[in-house]
Amino acid sequence: MPNDATQAPLSEAFLNTCGAALPADRFLTDPADCLPYGSDNSRRTMLPQAVAIPTSESEVQAIVRACADHQVPLTTRGRATNTVGGTVPVQQGLILSMERMNRLLRMAADDRYAEVEPGMLNADLQKIAGEHGFFWPPDPTSAAYCSIGGNLGCNASGPRAVKYGTCRENTLGITAVDGQGRLLKTGVYTTKGVVGYDLTRLLVGSEGTLGIITSAVLKLTPVPAAKATVRAIYDGIEPAARAIARIMAQPETPCALEFIDRNAIAAIRAGARGTQVDLPDNAGAMLMIEVDGSPHALQAAIDAVSEAASGDGLVELRQATGAEEIAALWATRKALSPALRHIASKKINEDVVVPVSRLPELISGLDELSAQHNVHIVNFGHAGNGNMHTNLLGEPEDMDRMHRCLDDVFDLVLRLDGTLSGEHGVGIEKRPFIEREIPAASLDVMYEMKRVFDPKGILNPGKMLPDRTA
Template sequence: MSPAMSELPAAFLADLHAALGDALDCRPASLQAHAGDNSWRQQLPLAVISPTNIEQVQAALRCCQRHGVAVVPRGTGTGTTGAAVPTPGSVALSLARMDSILAIRPADRCAIVQPGVLNGTLQQALQAHGLFWAPDPSSFEICSIGGNLATNAGGPRAVKYGTTRDNVLGLKAVTANGELIVCGGPWTKDATGYDLTHLLVGSEGTLAVIVEATLRLQPLPADRAGLRVFYADAASAAAAVARLMGQPVVPTVCEFLDARSLELLRGNGAQVPEAGAMLLLDVEGDSDSLPGLLAALGKACEGEGLLDMDVATDGIARERLWAARRALSPALKTIAPGKINEDVVVPVSRIPELVAGVQALSARFALPIVTFGHAGNGNLHVNILYHPDDTEENQRAHAALPEVFALVLALGGTLSGEHGIGLAKRDFMADAFNPATLALMRAIKQAFDPAGILNPGKVLPPA
């Protein structure tokens, strides 16, 4: 018997075995595999439950509620906020085995999937139908649809297509007492009752366990083209973003890289000229419309501070433009092994103030901070880099984090655009919301999960 199994009350263990059979796993290797996520936090669960159908999810939650045992739902563990890290004395509920694409309905522009389906697997299956699902987080090849739903994941395409919440039509979910709820469906208009679908998306497993999703699909574009635009400073680049988002042609992607990002890329061999900031743009169309679309974007990019602009209309040239952007995150490790990566959001017009404020914090705390991300949404990734084994530097990095959040909130922004809250940002929620708003959120949690067994301690700070 494993140490974790010995900690399980005998009645609870017998109940789980009776309800779940081989869906219950207490082997040490399995416990370790489900102990953390990409936040690098770790906590062994008492057991791992890996259901293959909705009935097993219901049975597991009923059993856990009867015995007062907390449940932490999880996908593949690519999240960065600790939302999938078990709480002490909890069981991990892995949805990985519920990985079927139940239906692809081209006429209804939707797909019906289980939560364990990988984003990349779904995209491959949709290509044969000339369709795609819009959310494209950087981990799309290995992250699960359930995880995307739990955190309201986004990605570069969100500037045109929105985040996960904007691309979900309906859900089936199991509440803490094992009841199945059904909300939404394969339609794009619905004025019937409360919108539970969009409430559950982004709730990080704290309200219910999503067991099936109806996803809104988009047609694959006929063609694409890209632009790489350099500016003298971040203010000029941000002004261009405001112009881009204020004219009729919406870019599919609008990425921002600050001067430190460009310096880092040059240091790693990328062919990037000296500049204060760079925008990377993508636009979709066909052979007839693309020239006009590119011209419109190019005109919006013109203005004070513009240094240079590259246009790529074929696949190989576009790939070269985006190679530098994809190389950026790995290149951060060449500066320091430790990274605090926060996906904050500010109004597009206030991006220059955010970048300037972050640069000031970098100087004050004597730490490199690199800023880049999805400028079209005002969603920038602020990367505080440090050496974890240097005690004093570690302390400075974690002291800088509250200052970043304070700056973002002072600029009328919010704590997260696509990573979620989890444990990492939970204690800053009281800064982002007033007491009445937090009280209503806690009341919603209480209505869905009165015993408090679903992913406790995540998202909402203690009352």
């Protein structure tokens, strides 16, 4: 349990107000019905006192106003794939589940955007956009079952961000309900617009602490005509890290550049989630490099990234042939994170980011910390952005040592001009470390913004910003 405190019972007036706003099957108060909504992929759990399942903006507004009037904590939930406890109701209160607000509101193919509700799954949006020859660039590993609202809440973007940008670069506008129940409309339906402050980018990545997204206008990109995948194997992690910097310094930007270290390779050899990929015996690190574009220019792009990938420590460089081999490579990469649960019962899953040029220092530093703390560390991630998924593995008796190691990992990342989260968010897990990265004056401004959007402090309390009594 993340919080031992018990919230005061919900008042009859609050329950009556919510009961009038929603039918009984979409306003739950029985603990047995509420319990499934109290956890996420962080494996933390807290029992909410009520669950509201709206189907419209007006219902969201009614529930938010009731929570504000009665000082009831409100936590917004998508599909709960969050790994840092972002949707765990640490102060109990009410869970606002957006699962049924999942409609396509508008498909404007000629203007290259789609307007959707936040409960739509990423995979469903990709299917709809694909029927018109487009895709939405953000593609986190959990795309098959994560929601658009969750993607926007954490700015979760996946491998394609290296070329096409994150959620922030691919969201034109948002409609959201603030902590007073006001309906806010931000952004534009055009690819240019500079009227007013950029509240769209502010809401993206705010983890439900400033407002509840009820719809979003998403910028679509044409599906490339051709694509190719190159696999580069190195005898160690440092040669691979140097190759990443070379690849990102040449003009042909890959649409994905994924890094897998030797410990992750061991998991692949063990058959992560049933996938099998043939790897050389001396493989110490692997890069998966994907390029896309027009068919006549594709070979030039392959040649450019292959040349940059070549250098000391290269064991094997080859282009994947056929859809089956490409699918096997990506299935293996996407199976890595859940597969680590089978290696150890405890996993601390971080997504730190450093400038690409500092990746060799990060990788070597993580190796040193692994040895220093006697903690098994597995690294893989979106190397083209410098975004490393660093996994500390162990058993329950190792947790103290793992947390001391994590403390040093964060210090290392900040020394390298990095940031503590690229796309997982802050949630509960990283709150104690935020003041190491964000200066006090900047935090002051963030607290002031929080009070403007959420004056009663009901929206996702206990997340993101550290506690402040003053």
